[in-house]
Every structure is written in structure tokens, then in C-alpha cells.
Amino acid sequence: MADGEKANAKTTRNRLIIIGIIIAVVASVVVIIAATSGDSEPAGSFSESTTEVTQQDLVDRETVSGTLQFSDAQDLVAQSSGTVTSLRSDGSKVVRGKALWRINQQRAVLMFGSVPAYRSMSVGNRGADVNQLKKNLKKLGYKGLSNDNSFTSATSDAVSQWQDDVGLPQSGSVFLGQVIFTPASVRVAGQLTQVGSVVQPGAPMLSVTSQIREVAVDLSTSDQSLATLKEEVDVTLPDGTNILGRITSIGTVATSNAAPGQQGANTTSTIPVTVTLDRPGQARQWDSAPVDVGLQANRVSNVLTVPISALLALAEGGYAIEVITDTDRQLIAVDTGLFADGQVEISGAGIEPGTTVVVPTR
Structure with a gap:
């Protein structure tokens, strides 16, 4: 190859390298701009919403199985x-x-x-x-x-x-x-x-x-402390509808699921508990059906609550919530109490009903 031809080939290669570098730089800038624009959100990032601190009763419930049936069965x-x-x-x-x-x-x-x-x-x-x-x-x-x-x-x-x-x-x-x-x-x-x-x-x-529907629960004796006469309970019907009821009777004689003389480690004993529905007409489509009954395991009254997702874990331990005021945002450390139904009991300096807090959302 002649010296002139070699020089031209070298010049062409240099130009291609320069063009490639320019394209790479431009592409990098485009990526950076796209990443920082509001058109897309990086995977794993969070947005936020706000809610207010509320004052309410908080009830933690334990779910047991029951049977919807008509009351006062008898043979004539x-x-x-x-x-x-x-x-x-x-x-x-x-x-x-x-x-x-x-x-x-x-x-x-x-x-x-x-x-x-x-x-x-x-x-x-x-x-x-x-x-x-x-x-x-x-x-x-x-x-x-x-x-x-x-x-x-x-x-x-x-x-x-x-x-x-x-x-x-x-x-x-x-x-x-x-x-x-x-x-x-x-x-x-x-x-x-x-x-x-x-x-x-x-x-x-x-x-x-009778014509009245009620719920019968065979309650394990290990859970007997959960049942209190006249206590309010939640009943979940087969279609997912929740209705309220009250415990109207608690048996005093326990029965075992084991055959006589065959007591063992897997033996359980139960007592009969009856729940009267506040609005039995809401269950009128069933003559008999399995239901879930939420018994009160713990209850606190008149406490401040926020959604559990509003809690922020502190590096030094414990929790805080992010509070929004008219002028700024700040983290306030809180003590937690009962957790129930997606809410948590809190207390902390300056926290009162109506306080606006941040709730991170995915």
C-alpha cells in the first residue's frame, strides 16, 4: 500500500473512533436525563401519602372457627x-x-x-x-x-x-x-x-x-380466656361479609375429642360458646354455614393510632414517624403499643389527634 493510502486509512480510523466516543457520550447523557426525569421511577423506589393521627379504640382479635345455625334446636x-x-x-x-x-x-x-x-x-x-x-x-x-x-x-x-x-x-x-x-x-x-x-x-x-340464626363455637379450653359474656365479636360470613355479634352463653362442661380411655398428646377439649348476631337478617341466605369468629384478645381504649406503615425504624433502635407541619417536616420518636387491624398505638412528644404524618407507599 502507498504512503498516501496508509495515511488516508489511518485518518478514517481516527475519525470513526472519535464519532464512536461522541455517540457513547450522547447516549450516556440521554440515560442520565431519562433517569432523573419524572417519566419513570427506578425499581424499588417509594412514593408517599399522608394521613392524620386518630384517637380510637384498638382491638386485637384471635380468629376461631364457628358454625352459623338456627337457635333453640329441640325434638318434638x-x-x-x-x-x-x-x-x-x-x-x-x-x-x-x-x-x-x-x-x-x-x-x-x-x-x-x-x-x-x-x-x-x-x-x-x-x-x-x-x-x-x-x-x-x-x-x-x-x-x-x-x-x-x-x-x-x-x-x-x-x-x-x-x-x-x-x-x-x-x-x-x-x-x-x-x-x-x-x-x-x-x-x-x-x-x-x-x-x-x-x-x-x-x-x-x-x-x-327457632327462626333466629346464631353462631356456635366449639372453643378450645386453652382459648377459654378469650370468651367473655356480652363481649362484642366479629363474624365473617362465607361471602366475606363482616357482621357484629355478642357472646350470649359460655358452657361450663368441657368435652374431649378423644375416645374414652384414649387420651393422648393430640387430645383437645372444648367448651360450647354461643354468639347472637346483632343483625341476623344479614345472614338469611344460609341455613347453616362455616364462619370465622374474631374474639377479643386485647383491647385498648382512646389511644392515638397511625397506620403501621407510617412507622420508620431508627438506626439506634425504636421507631419514629415523620410529621408535617405548616413550616417543616421532622422525625419524632414514638413509643408503640398494641398492633391491630393495620393500625398501631403510639405516644410521643407533641403527637395529638389530627397531626399529619407521612405514610411511605411502594
């Missing part, structure tokens, strides 16, 4: 003998004055009362069962009944009218088996016999409940 039995000719179906509601079943085509009519029917009633009888019979007849619209415990001739007249209306023989006396007393209307949970069966007094006829 026959009080006369014969062939079952009619029987209420599962899920049906029976109100005062309506028949639960028929034996030999004779109705067993539901009436309200706490004293079970245990005898026939006729003129001259006295007692609490007579009084509740008369109250029921009054509610059903029959007249001439006094408010006392005596079965009088006027009572007999009213009974005779009632028997005629419901298709029973007009005797003026109430024979055992014609009336079944329960505290209120019932819902049929299940049939315990069937039409055509021959029954005797005491034979199971229907399993019934």
Missing part, C-alpha cells in the same frame, strides 16, 4: 298414639294455631308457652299450663277469657269454638296431644318419623329450631 314428640297421617316438611315454618302433624287425622296444634303440655285440661283444672292455654286462645281471637290460672266454663266455651275451627271434636276439654307448647314459632329442621308410621306417646316426630 308425639303425645298420643296412632298412625301418622300428616307431617310438616323440612324447612317449613309453623306459627301459633297451625298444625305440626296429624295422628289418626287429629291435629297437634302449636301454641306458645314455656310449660310443656303434660296433661289433659278441663273445667276445674288450675295451673300455669291453663294460663298459657288461655293466653293463646286470646291471641287467636277468642273472647270471654279471664287472665288467671283457672279452667272455667268460659274457658270451656272458648276451647269448644277453637276445636270446631281447627277440625277437632268439640269436647270443651283439651286432651293430651291436641296442643304442643313451644316458646315461639318454629322452623322444621327435619322429620323424625314418616307418614304411615304407627307411633306411641314419646315417639320423636319433628326436629325444630
Whole structure:
């Protein structure tokens, strides 16, 4: 190659090197500008929002399993003998004055009362069962009944009218088996016999409940301290809805999950706990369902709280929150208390309800 050609080639290479350096520098500047602009945010960086310190009650809850069910389950039995000719179906509601079943085509009519029917009633009888019979007849619209415990001739007249209306023989006396007393209307949970069966007094006829839903919890005895009568609890339904309830009964007899004589390390014992729902209508779509019950494990009242994410860990240990005032921002060390429901109890110099604090967000 001639000397002139070598010189030209060298010059060309030098120019290419210079151009490459310029391109690299320009690219670096573009990257720096992009990195410092607001168009994109580096991975792992934080933004922030603000909230206010609030004063409230804070409750830490422990979740246990429960079952949504109808309350006051009981079995109703026959009080006369014969062939079952009619029987209420599962899920049906029976109100005062309506028949639960028929034996030999004779109705067993539901009436309200706490004293079970245990005898026939006729003129001259006295007692609490007579009084509740008369109250029921009054509610059903029959007249001439006094408010006392005596079965009088006027009572007999009213009974005779009632028997005629419901298709029973007009005797003026109430024979055992014609009336079944329960505290209120019932819902049929299940049939315990069937039409055509021959029954005797005491034979199971229907399993019934009240119309009111409640929650039953088999609480481990190790968690018994979490249950307090009348204490408010959270109930989470299968669809995620939360409703409030209160503990209305706590059993005193523990039962074990082990077979007799087979106690072991894995044996657990439980006590029954009943929760009455504040608004049972919110659970009306379920007859029975598993639910979660939040029992109070700890509670503090009238404390200052912030979101847990507002806490900043200090290098020297402990926590601080970043406070915003009209003029500046500053870190204030705080003491923490109860953590619950995404909030934390705090106290510190100058912290009061309404104080604006920074909450870092990813």
C-alpha cells in the first residue's frame, strides 16, 4: 500500500473512533436525563401519602372457627298414639294455631308457652299450663277469657269454638296431644318419623329450631380466656361479609375429642360458646354455614393510632414517624403499643389527634 493510502486509512480510523466516543457520550447523557426525569421511577423506589393521627379504640382479635345455625334446636314428640297421617316438611315454618302433624287425622296444634303440655285440661283444672292455654286462645281471637290460672266454663266455651275451627271434636276439654307448647314459632329442621308410621306417646316426630340464626363455637379450653359474656365479636360470613355479634352463653362442661380411655398428646377439649348476631337478617341466605369468629384478645381504649406503615425504624433502635407541619417536616420518636387491624398505638412528644404524618407507599 502507498504512503498516501496508509495515511488516508489511518485518518478514517481516527475519525470513526472519535464519532464512536461522541455517540457513547450522547447516549450516556440521554440515560442520565431519562433517569432523573419524572417519566419513570427506578425499581424499588417509594412514593408517599399522608394521613392524620386518630384517637380510637384498638382491638386485637384471635380468629376461631364457628358454625352459623338456627337457635333453640329441640325434638318434638308425639303425645298420643296412632298412625301418622300428616307431617310438616323440612324447612317449613309453623306459627301459633297451625298444625305440626296429624295422628289418626287429629291435629297437634302449636301454641306458645314455656310449660310443656303434660296433661289433659278441663273445667276445674288450675295451673300455669291453663294460663298459657288461655293466653293463646286470646291471641287467636277468642273472647270471654279471664287472665288467671283457672279452667272455667268460659274457658270451656272458648276451647269448644277453637276445636270446631281447627277440625277437632268439640269436647270443651283439651286432651293430651291436641296442643304442643313451644316458646315461639318454629322452623322444621327435619322429620323424625314418616307418614304411615304407627307411633306411641314419646315417639320423636319433628326436629325444630327457632327462626333466629346464631353462631356456635366449639372453643378450645386453652382459648377459654378469650370468651367473655356480652363481649362484642366479629363474624365473617362465607361471602366475606363482616357482621357484629355478642357472646350470649359460655358452657361450663368441657368435652374431649378423644375416645374414652384414649387420651393422648393430640387430645383437645372444648367448651360450647354461643354468639347472637346483632343483625341476623344479614345472614338469611344460609341455613347453616362455616364462619370465622374474631374474639377479643386485647383491647385498648382512646389511644392515638397511625397506620403501621407510617412507622420508620431508627438506626439506634425504636421507631419514629415523620410529621408535617405548616413550616417543616421532622422525625419524632414514638413509643408503640398494641398492633391491630393495620393500625398501631403510639405516644410521643407533641403527637395529638389530627397531626399529619407521612405514610411511605411502594
